[in-house]
Amino acid sequence: MKTKLLLLFVIILSAFSVNAQNPTVVSITGEAVGGWGDGHDFDMVSTDGVNWTSTITVASANSPTPNAGGIKFRADHAWTISWGDVAFPSGVATLSGPNIQCISGTYDVTFNSTTGEYHFAGGAPIPVVKLVGTAVTNPGGLVLSTLDLATFTVSNATLVAGNAQFEIDGVLFGGTSFPIGSALSNTDLIPATAGSYTTISLNITSGDYVFTAAPLFQLISLTGDAVGGWGTGFDFDLTPIDTDNYRLNDIALLAANCKFRKDHDWATTWGNAAFPSGVSTGNDIAVTTAGTYDAKLNIVTGAYSFTFPQISLTGDAVGGWGDGFDFDLTSTDGVNYSRTNVVMTTANCKFRRDHAWATSWGGDGFPIGNPGGGDIPAVAGTYNVTFNNLTKAYSFTDALSVNQFDHNSFNLAPNPTKDVFSFNNDVAKVQIFNITGQLVKTFNNAVANERLSILELNQGIYFVKVTDSNLNEKTIKLIKE
Known part of the structure; x- marks a missing residue:
């Protein structure tokens, strides 16, 4: 008896689970069918709760081109569950994916709410356009899509060094130049260069093609209350060190929250509660100590750090110029730096940042003078040295004389x-x-x-x-x- 009851409970639970996963209804909505959301849901039909079909007409209301706009599939007339993708007329939609950009026409639509596969059959004939060749690593080639039946495009593509051709409904076309040219020959091969490309486009009417290389560096900024405010107007852009690492020098931070973000937008951000360093988890960075910092971020690993700028004294007055002769000053706020008991000879010296000559400061006097680019003419002695990273003011106080006077x-x-x-x-x-x-x-x-x-x-x-x-x-x- 217990076994039968347990089996009945499992059957009921399984049925509840299936019903919870399968939507009651799937609809098509979007500007291509008249508008988004309530009042603009075109319900599909299904016999199994998984495979859905419908016949719809999509039309462009304001554009002279065949581009009718975007649509999405959604469950139960709500945005809790929706599916989308970039491909048309066929593709695999993902949860909360992008809008499917449609071309005007009447279509028989099929959609599988389990796998996300969809297909729009009918409408105006749409050529199948691909990029193929040894430069393309995608099996079967890169499929280009269109909104106007003339220009076909693929976004965010990666190529290796090799040859390429466009395939239009099974017929090959190529050219002899790169990244811009005309695909008018069935035998020419396009000499593609390895790299990442924002878009690759072909106009099948004129044959003109363009390979648009992705920018080598990203636009990365620091924003938040720690730098005066969040978002627009409060983005402090970092400078690329290489394609992965970015840096922002001498940024004044308040004891408040901040974050790194890409393209002055909230789609991609980096942060963590840890300060002054950590690995991004997406949270805000809680700056605990106000000061002037150098900020660094690796956009691949998410590792970031905030450190006080490194200021050193170098030159013949302290034994030599540059590497091996940097006498580092210390700071508690990134602005005021000092070092005691520096032994100097009568010769020239300078302050510099990061043990490098990209940024250095001198002056016109000793033991104090007006900050500038010239060498500082030091006089032999033992000194306590101070440097202000904002004003570039400096001083050399006679350490031995101080001790003698004190004595x-x-x-x-x-x-x-x-x-x-x-x-x-x-x-x-x-x-x-x-x-x-x-x-x-x-x-x-x-x-x-x-x-x-x-x-x-x-x-x-x-x-x-x-x-x-x-x-x-x-x-x-x-x-x-």
């Missing part, structure tokens, strides 16, 4: 200050430079504890160069609030 209890106070400061020892000369290296104020023969006013200066960072009576020099960073 002798020489100091400047208060620091920071709002209006005045003083030294605890007599000084022969005081020069104040702003962050760009411009001399903005000078004091001569200041005695110990004399109040030196900088009330008229703007708030910011300054460098105070002090010279004593023995011509010893020291540079101190001063902050005015």
Whole structure:
């Protein structure tokens, strides 16, 4: 008795499963049959819930060409389940696939809701056009489709180096030039070049053909609240390193979410909650620390990273130029960089990015000066070095002199200050430079504890160069609030 009940339950469950998978009705809808969705469903008929048939007329309402527009198959008059494809008059539709572009005419339509196979029979005769030859790896050739019965096209095709011909209803036509030419000969072979092609098209009336190469590089951008907003108007384009890897230098990020995307569109995106590096899962990237970063993305693996720009000091002043003589500075925000106790000789030097000469910065003075392209004329000594990645302002503070002054209890106070400061020892000369290296104020023969006013200066960072009576020099960073 239990066995019979169990068998009956299995039969009922199986029947429910089949009914759940098979639609109650399949309809054809779209602009080619008058409109999309409700009120424009042309129901097909079926005897088994799998194979569906219908006779429909598709017509172009606004176009002078035979292009009637797109259609789709859908289940139960709803968009929950729909099928589409790019091929016409026959193809294999996929769930949520593209619209099937139709040519005007009356057709007997068949559709299999299990396999997705469909066929439109009837209408105007449509030539079967293919690209064949040793350059084509697809079995049977690449099938071209048409919307106007004149121009036939295939999209996103890949060829190998070899020869090609167009086949029109079984008859071969070729040419002698590539990527543009005329297929007017039954014996000529088109010398195709290996690569990816956005489209390959043939006008069967004129014989003209065009192989349009796919762009070597993709348009990849970074967008999101971390860079000011999402989408249009907030796409920061990356620069290709090669066909797979892309890079964006010096991008200022807020502590917020962002994503990489392709073609300024949401169809293809990369991201992950991980920061500063990870592998894309499609989620938003949660920037946890604001700063200025170099962003990198591999569009094949989905691996991405955000790192602070690499800034180094190089040149004869530190032993030599370039490789092997890069003294890296460190940063906590990607803007302000520093390195202590750099031993230098009297010679030239420069700052550069990524240990490469593609981007470098110099200046016209030492220990501070106006940023520029020329070499910085360093003076022998041991220095604490600072560099601002935004303004390119730099400074070299005498590290040994600082230690000696500190040892002798020489100091400047208060620091920071709002209006005045003083030294605890007599000084022969005081020069104040702003962050760009411009001399903005000078004091001569200041005695110990004399109040030196900088009330008229703007708030910011300054460098105070002090010279004593023995011509010893020291540079101190001063902050005015």
